[in-house]
Amino acid sequence: MSEKATIPLNELAKALFTINRHAKTAPQPQHLYYIKKESINRLLRENRAQKIGLHFSNHPKLSNQHSTLLVKVGDYFFHIPPSKEDFKQLKHLGTLDKQYRNPQVKMSLSQAKKTIYRYINWSPPKKRHTTARHNTSASFTPSSLGKMNGPPKKPRRSTRTHF
Template sequence: MKVNWTLEDIAKALFVVNRHAKTAPDPSHLYQLKKQAVARLLEQNKAKKIGLHFSEHPKLSRQHSTVLVQIADYYFHIPAAKEDFKTLPHLGELDKTFRNPRPNLSLSQAKRILSGYLDIPQQSTRTKQQTSVKKSAFYTPSSLGQFTWPDKKKRRS
């Protein structure tokens, strides 16, 4: 089923995925989804590179810059490429007073939107182990509903 998502829907989904990736125990899948979606939007000229910002969290105590990208009413940062330093203006420090609008969208809906936009099958986040019902090690079945009681002594035949 092919759905035509609006640019606003994709931007909201990117915001939700990016926000969850910052606190996820294993954010690689979420960041990969963001990277692919932003790259496609830039290819289709639906996103615009605004300029460079100093990174808030420098790697190995060395300052580096990220590219500020505008998608609809939302702004995101992506790693800068060499050509970005030549073509984009440097905006200096990050403006901490600006916030993206807060969308009302769940992570699963956001992943569904981005997967649909990128034409990739959505990965199931649940593993076989998570979907199976776990029984407690201390589980003792009740004999209350049984019609026949087990013999207390096993008799040899």
């Protein structure tokens, strides 16, 4: 049995909820949305999640209405981009029901990412440690131009008279 199969579905759903919540406010959410989509697609392939239908998006792209795929994972619902087959096979549910909310979760983003990384078997790329090269040579002599001091200044006389 693989390690990802040992992660309970409800724990994966909570991790996805946490990642999705943070992605909505992140300055650069691409990675969070990528791991969310990758996880949901794997859950769908493993029949641990189910496609419910299509919804109109609340955020149209360039003023054009588009649809998103509604997927159920455990007790949670998520939207991901649909495939062409989804439009042929699934019912369109119309506009999103704003009354419905997923259950709240108390999970940190770092814990959620660890759970999802373990499930999708993803590891961050290794960062290259680059050392800054200074273009100096043994024979380099810095210029003194612009660093010349003017003539020494005369000390200021005190205009106060002391009695």
